[in-house]
Amino acid sequence: MLLMKRILTVCLCAFMAVASVHVPAMENDITEFPEDSDQLYRVGDGAYDGSWTALSKSLLGWGVGLGVGIGILCALLHQSTSSSHSH
Amino acid sequence: MRLFFFAALLTLATLSSEAKTYSYFSPPKGWDAASPEIAATHVKVGFIGPNKKGFSPSVNLATEDVGDITLEGYIKAVKAIYERNPQNRWRQLGKIRTQAGDSSLTEIDSKTEWGDIRLMQMIFLKDKVAYIVTAAALKEEFGGYTRDFQRAFQSFTITDDLFGQIPGTERQEALKQAFEGVRKALAAASIEDKDFQKEHWTPFEKKVAAEYTDMGQLWQILLFQETLEK
Numbered sequence: 001m002l003l004m005k006r007i008l009t010v011c012l013c014a015f016m017a018v019a020s021v022h023v024p025a026m027e028n029d030i031t032e033f034p035e036d037s038d039q040l041y042r043v044g045d046g047a048y049d050g051s052w053t054a055l056s057k058s059l060l061g062w063g064v065g066l067g068v069g070i071g072i073l074c075a076l077l078h079q080s081t082s083s084s085h086s087h
Numbered sequence: 088m089r090l091f092f093f094a095a096l097l098t099l100a101t102l103s104s105e106a107k108t109y110s111y112f113s114p115p116k117g118w119d120a121a122s123p124e125i126a127a128t129h130v131k132v133g134f135i136g137p138n139k140k141g142f143s144p145s146v147n148l149a150t151e152d153v154g155d156i157t158l159e160g161y162i163k164a165v166k167a168i169y170e171r172n173p174q175n176r177w178r179q180l181g182k183i184r185t186q187a188g189d190s191s192l193t194e195i196d197s198k199t200e201w202g203d204i205r206l207m208q209m210i211f212l213k214d215k216v217a218y219i220v221t222a223a224a225l226k227e228e229f230g231g232y233t234r235d236f237q238r239a240f241q242s243f244t245i246t247d248d249l250f251g252q253i254p255g256t257e258r259q260e261a262l263k264q265a266f267e268g269v270r271k272a273l274a275a276a277s278i279e280d281k282d283f284q285k286e287h288w289t290p291f292e293k294k295v296a297a298e299y300t301d302m303g304q305l306w307q308i309l310l311f312q313e314t315l316e317k
Binding site: 043044045046047048049050051052053054055056 | 126129133148151156164165167195199208217218
């Protein structure tokens with residue numbers, strides 16, 4: 001049981017790490033600008049927001065994918081638990 | 088429909104500044120105004136087209152106070168934002184002539200969960216404010232929307248006189264009279280008043296929707312906002 005919990009924890013962490021890669025491409029830390037110009041450091045949010053809003057549909061898709069992924073993982077865990085009891 | 092307009096009016100409060108400067112574009116016909124909840128901070132309004140393959144094409148307008156930066160400086164900053172992500176490909180397409188003046192046109196290709204997305208951004212600077220019109224669609228479908236997007240960009244307007252944008256002085260005067268009539272009635276009633284809505288507001292809405300379709304949905308929304316403003 002403890003081993004299964006550890007496996008589940010590792011798998012969930014791995015899944016989250018993979019899922020985070022598929023966050024919409026516009027997801028940047030916009031505060032980390034090159035510091036060669038104060039003006040460059042502070043502007044551009046309007047254009048970024050325009051793109052983010054246009055892509056916001058993809059955020060909904062990512063949220064659904066995450067839920068499905070966790071569901072599949074739980075199903076696999078249940079299957080392996082059932083098969084270990086039958087031996 | 089009425090609820091949408093009131094919701095849109097709240098979102099569009101900053102599209103007309105205290106000095107009554109209006110900024111708008113003509114969205115493609117038949118596209119729906121997007122829910123304000125999915126808009127980021129600087130986005131004032133957006134319109135969404137039909138969803139064919141899981142991703143809806145859209146056009147939105149954002150504004151940003153930028154101080155004394157030049158258009159070239161702003162574009163440089165925007166380029167830096169996009170190019171921080173290796174999944175983005177940004178390029179400058181050149182100039183596009185709009186009703187407001189010559190604007191800069193850029194293109195961004197990005198990979199997302201929905202597939203390859205192409206965006207175009209029209210960027211215009213005036214009086215220390217950047218205006219950004221962003222159009223987006225699946226890359227494989229983008230060609231089918233090019234004309235709609237181009238019209239949206241070219242129609243981008245900044246004005247302090249909504250009525251002055253109407254072609255034809257007769258049409259301008261006719262709408263001004265209707266507008267003044269509703270304003271006068273509103274001064275003696277409230278928006279929620281059923282008699283006001285039946286006798287003044289609803290006929291005005293129908294008149295604008297039927298006789299001023301050429302002005303575009305966003306212009307109509309701004310007009311309604313101006314009409315209902317206390």
